Amino acid sequence: MERLIFHIDVNSAFLSWEAAYRLQHGEELDVREIPSVVGGDESRRHGIVLAKSIPAKKYGIWTGEALHSARGKCKDLLVLPPRYWLYVQCSRAMHDILMEYTPRIQKFSVDESFLDFSGMENLHGDHMELAENIKERIKKELGFTVNIGISNNKLLAKVASDLKKPDRIHTLFPWEIEKKMWPLTVESLFMVGRATTKKLNNMNIFTIGDLAQFDVELLKYKLKSHGEMIWRYANGLECSDVRKSNYMEMKGIGNSTTTAFDLEDRETAFRVLLSLCETVGIRLRDSGNCCRVISISIRGSDLLFYGMQKKVDVATDSTRRIHETACSLFDRLWKGNPIRHLGVQVTDLCCSDFFQFSMLDSFDYEKDKKLNIAMDEIRLKYGSGSVMRSCFLNSGLPPLSGGVGEDDYPLMSSML
DNA sequence: TCTGGGGTCCTAGGACCC
């Protein structure tokens, strides 16, 4: 059966949402119309561009760039601090509108969704009119613009929504591939990043068309399974379902943070690890899972990145257990160099319905479990800052870390 | 380009088993 898939993408999401909010609250200036960016706090070493306006883009400013460097390109650049609670609200409001059109929605990220309209032609009529309707409703009711890409699979719909911005609708049906997609540079294809672009360029592949017409066996030989996948993408071949994401299927949960200052001693590092384990633990328990693998990652002040993981004998969702493992990993991994960034990840998740315990240690599972539950409930009810471990008092370190922003936003469920 | 944070999947080597 022929499918009909839409991909909806908010234009410069964080910046558009800031602009819409400010206008709704009586500000005269539309920050989308001047060189502006949403950027992190430089004093805490989070100073990068998270989103840019179109005028800022004209100065050559790119997402992920250091604010310092962005200011070098544009003297009068307006830098807005991020407000993640607002972005979550905007994202939900858009989702609510989309739900009125079809229940078959896949939320791909905070600002992107796939919609499946297959077999609903009688309900909605012409796909261009439908897209126009959705786009205008979002603009009128929420105050920001989106791009909509239309095709009969997710890959082509996504490429289409990226064509020309902002506030546009594009189709990219199979018969339009040669004209609309093949002339694009190969790095504009989904799943072709910097490393792959370099390899492809070395093989004389520069456009998506070059890739589509290349020998697939040779690509497989050079790039393994990834080579075959991007070759299929270049030919518009993709057939995955628009599926409701649900957090039972989640593969892992992690939190990491760039600390405000370099960490030089193990005790401080342990404390930062604890603040990360708290956040990971809360999210893990909220998802109804336990984990079997715990890993940590370190980025030194030299910016080099390394990590280590451990499989634990008994699956756990205990903040304390995760922290103990994280610390022992840290002692094996750390070489004594100054630390800029720490991360904690849990993977190999399993359902927490049953509770396994080992008789080989003296750990009081029941007591620990009750403590975790009590802390989670208090934080949910009174906010994430309402309880903290005493070791964070006067430490200069946040008691919970990782996640987006340190403002006291309501704890998010692990699924967007 | 000089670097935030949260994810997914893949590959390859070593250990250990039969």
Next chain:
DNA sequence: TCTGGGGTCCTAGGACCC
């Protein structure tokens, strides 16, 4: 024990996405 092959588990690291 001087030497096969195959399977699985574990771990490190790379590449990509937003």
